[in-house]
Amino acid sequence: MPEPRARVMDRLSAILIWGVAGLVAASFVWLVGNVLQHGLAQLSFEFVTASPEDAGRGGGIAPIIVSTLIIVAICMAVTVPVGLGTAILLAEFLSGSSRLGRLVRRSLDVLASVPSVVFGLFGNAVFCQMLGMGFSLLSGGLTLACMVLPFFIRTAEEGLRAVPKDYRMAAASLGLSHTGTLAHILIPAAMPGLLAGFILSVSRSLAETAALIFTSGYVDRMPSSLLESGRTLSVHIYDLSMNVSGGDGMAYSSALVLMVMLIVLNRIAMWLSRKWSTQRVVA
Amino acid sequence: MGLVSTAIVLLIAVFVARESFPLLRSVSPVRLFTDSAWNPLEGAYNMAPMLMGTLVVSAGAVLLSAPLGIASAIFCNFYAPPSVARGYRAVIELLAGIPSVVYGLWGLMVVVPWLARFEPPGVSVLAGILILALMILPTMVMVADATFARIPSEYFQGAAALGLSRWTTVRTIAIPSARRGLLTGALLQTGRAVGETMAVLMVCGNVVQIPKSLADPVRTLTANIALEMAYAMGVHRAALFTSGLLLLVMILVIIACAELVNRERSNA
Numbered sequence: 001m002p003e004p005r006a007r008v009m010d011r012l013s014a015i016l017i018w019g020v021a022g023l024v025a026a027s028f029v030w031l032v033g034n035v036l037q038h039g040l041a042q043l044s045f046e047f048v049t050a051s052p053e054d055a056g057r058g059g060g061i062a063p064i065i066v067s068t069l070i071i072v073a074i075c076m077a078v079t080v081p082v083g084l085g086t087a088i089l090l091a092e093f094l095s096g097s098s099r100l101g102r103l104v105r106r107s108l109d110v111l112a113s114v115p116s117v118v119f120g121l122f123g124n125a126v127f128c129q130m131l132g133m134g135f136s137l138l139s140g141g142l143t144l145a146c147m148v149l150p151f152f153i154r155t156a157e158e159g160l161r162a163v164p165k166d167y168r169m170a171a172a173s174l175g176l177s178h179t180g181t182l183a184h185i186l187i188p189a190a191m192p193g194l195l196a197g198f199i200l201s202v203s204r205s206l207a208e209t210a211a212l213i214f215t216s217g218y219v220d221r222m223p224s225s226l227l228e229s230g231r232t233l234s235v236h237i238y239d240l241s242m243n244v245s246g247g248d249g250m251a252y253s254s255a256l257v258l259m260v261m262l263i264v265l266n267r268i269a270m271w272l273s274r275k276w277s278t279q280r281v282v283a
Numbered sequence: 284m285g286l287v288s289t290a291i292v293l294l295i296a297v298f299v300a301r302e303s304f305p306l307l308r309s310v311s312p313v314r315l316f317t318d319s320a321w322n323p324l325e326g327a328y329n330m331a332p333m334l335m336g337t338l339v340v341s342a343g344a345v346l347l348s349a350p351l352g353i354a355s356a357i358f359c360n361f362y363a364p365p366s367v368a369r370g371y372r373a374v375i376e377l378l379a380g381i382p383s384v385v386y387g388l389w390g391l392m393v394v395v396p397w398l399a400r401f402e403p404p405g406v407s408v409l410a411g412i413l414i415l416a417l418m419i420l421p422t423m424v425m426v427a428d429a430t431f432a433r434i435p436s437e438y439f440q441g442a443a444a445l446g447l448s449r450w451t452t453v454r455t456i457a458i459p460s461a462r463r464g465l466l467t468g469a470l471l472q473t474g475r476a477v478g479e480t481m482a483v484l485m486v487c488g489n490v491v492q493i494p495k496s497l498a499d500p501v502r503t504l505t506a507n508i509a510l511e512m513a514y515a516m517g518v519h520r521a522a523l524f525t526s527g528l529l530l531l532v533m534i535l536v537i538i539a540c541a542e543l544v545n546r547e548r549s550n551a
Contacts, residue, residue: 006448013450017362020354021371027417028374031381031389038392082287107289113471113534114295115478117505121527124512125298146291153288207382210480210505214512234384234481241388242485248392255385266380 032259039256042249048257052220055244056236061254063222067137067230068206070223071216074141075205079152080198082145087156088182112150116211119147123215135229140216147211148201155200159193160186192272199269203262209234233258299527306521315525321491321507323519330526332493336501337530339408339494340483341476344415349469351416352423353458359424360431361453372428379421387485390414395486402498406488409497414482419475423468430464431457463544470541477533480505504530 050060086104094101123143133139163186171181187194209232217229218239231239237254240247310328318329355375359368391406394413399405434457442452458465488500489510502510504526515523 006451010448010450013453014362017354017358020351021358021363024351024355024378024417024420025371025374028378030393031386031417034389034393035385086288104286104289107292110292110535110538111288113474113478113538114292115480115505115530115534117478117480117508118295118299118527118531121302121508121512121524122295122298125302125524126294146295149288149291203380207380207384209382209384210509213509234382237384237388238481238485241391251388252392255388258382259385262380262382263377266377270376 035252035255035259038249038252040253042253043256047253051222052250055247056220056240056250057244057246058250061233061236061250061257063220064231064233064236064254065257067216067223068232070137070226070230071141071144071212071232072202072205074138074226075144075148076198076202078142078145079149079201083149083152083197083201084156084194086149086153087160090153091157091160092178092182092186108150108153111146112154114147116147116208119143120211120214122146123211128215133227135215135217135219136227137216137223137230138226140212140230140232143211143215144205144208147208148204151204152197152201155197156190156194159190159197162193163189192275196269196273199265199272203265203269206232206258206262206265207234208232209238213238296531299524299531303521303524303528306518306525309518323511323515323522326518328522328525330504330529332491333502333504333507333526334529335493336408336487337477337503337505337533340411340415340487340501340503341473343408343412343497344419344476345469345472347412348416348420348472349423349465352420352468352472353427353465355420355424356427356431357453357457359428361449361457375421375424378417379425383418383479383481384485386414386418387482390482390486398498404488404500406486406500407498408487408494408501411483411487411501411503412497414486415476415479418479418482419472422472422475423465426468426471427461427465430461430468433464434460463547466544467541470537470544474534474537474541477537478505478530480509484509 047060048065049062051063052061053059090101090104094104120143123139123146127133127139127142128135167185167189168181171185176184212232212235216231216235218231218235219229220231220236221228223230233254237251237258240251240254306328315328316331316334318327320327321329321332355371359371363371390410390413395405395410397405398407398410438456438460439452442456447455483503484506487503487506489502489506490500491502491507492499494501508523508526511519512523
């Protein structure tokens with residue numbers, strides 16, 4: 001039988017900890033519920049197919065969705081080859097303790113924690129000004145690529161490392177070249193991990209605002225070339241809620257569209273990584 | 284190929300420094316903190332109020348969020364039944380995935396009007412702290428959760444054999460053995476809080492002043508860059524790059540601290 005004081009403490013701490021968990025869960029429900037409640041009001045088929053009118057107070061978000069997709073596509077087109085190359089280098093060619101491996105890993109850590117607004121400054125100085133791309137989808141996509149690169153590399157590297165050693169040995173004993181092993185065995189076997197990294201990077205770039213305001217700009221027309229300015233969904237939400245009076249409803253609807261996209265991507269990534277870890281157990 | 288990431292880190296440092304050069308050449312760094320005001324068009328570059336804004340809002344958010352995050356991880360590991368813990372982890376993951384601009388929107392439409400009922404104008408240090416605390420919560424929960432999971436199960440079996448109560452087990456075994464992990468979590472949270480732009484920009488009111496109370500509006504370094512970059516020219520633009528450089532240095536110091544904590548852990 002514990003002394004009463006200890007029992008009281010135990011009871012109190014349990015109440016406190018359940019209380020904290022309840023508070024966090026309630027904030028989450030409040031946030032999501034609030035976005036759903038105000039966002040559903042204007043949501044319709046026209047909303048995703050029409051152009052914005054009156055600075056976004058009316059109409060839809062079609063050009064914004066197109067700009068978003070183009071920027072994310074540019075970002076991933078750069079991230080995937082560069083990131084995959086780095087991940088293969090880290091996982092297959094460099095041992096964990098080599099000096100080069102440590103240097104690359106350290107720079108990835110730093111890169112992952114640089115504030116996004118600093119990426120924005122960098123993108124503005126390099127892509128918009130020095131390389132003369134101006135405020136454009138291309139500048140925005142390239143800036144985002146620098147930003148999501150460390151996240152893609154990390155996940156891809158883990159995926160490659162999780163491929164069992166036996167596969168490599170078997171390939172070597174069959175006389176397969178290093179490139180052949182990579183292309184036919186390691187990359188296919190690590191595919192769920194690579195896909196999870198891909199989806200994680202897409203979600204990151206969809207969610208980003210600060211790095212884009214002064215690289216891809218504010219224009220809300222349908223873009224006709226990569227060198228034109230265009231705003232993504234998250235920039236649209238920011239602009240409507242801060243700079244356009246009466247834009248709140250549309251901001252909420254855009255936020256709802258963005259969140260649905262992100263939650264779907266998050267679920268797919270979770271499902272993939274679960275599949276990947278069960279695969280590892282079987283193998 | 285692998286050196287691309289290293290190159291990007293160096294390029295960022297070089298370019299941000301290069302673009303801030305026009306200011307640093309003509310104005311001594313001391314003036315960044317002693318000038319009469321932030322008025323770049325008239326040659327006054329006092330960044331102290333914005334630096335204070337960043338520090339106050341980040342410190343408040345971490346002080347509020349770190350205990351809540353640790354409590355959440357304790358909840359998942361020691362209190363909740365497995366199914367509840369799984370659901371709770373899913374909520375934390377979704378919180379981590381919500382874009383900062385959506386946090387900002389919710390803060391602006393819900394939290395700010397609510398605060399304004401007690402103490403106008405509502406857009407304030409406190410609003411920033413509350414929103415930011417919720418935003419950086421998942422970082423702590425995930426790090427603490429992983430740290431608790433790494434504690435050898437023998438410790439808990441020993442505690443159970445001694446008949447320790449649940450709270451005593453958590454207080455005397457789980458928290459002390461996870462100390463370094465929890466510290467790393469708090470440092471990572473600080474890094475995120477310092478670098479966060481959108482949510483803070485939307486709820487803090489953006490008045491350049493050293494806040495005297497939690498209800499005062501304030502402008503952070505990040506918000507200042509986002510607000511003024513669109514029209515800044517010449518030396519003004521250089522001043523914004525200088526504040527970016529300042530942010531970069533702060534982040535590097537935080538990473539170095541986290542590294543130090545981790546190194547001691549691997550030696551111990």
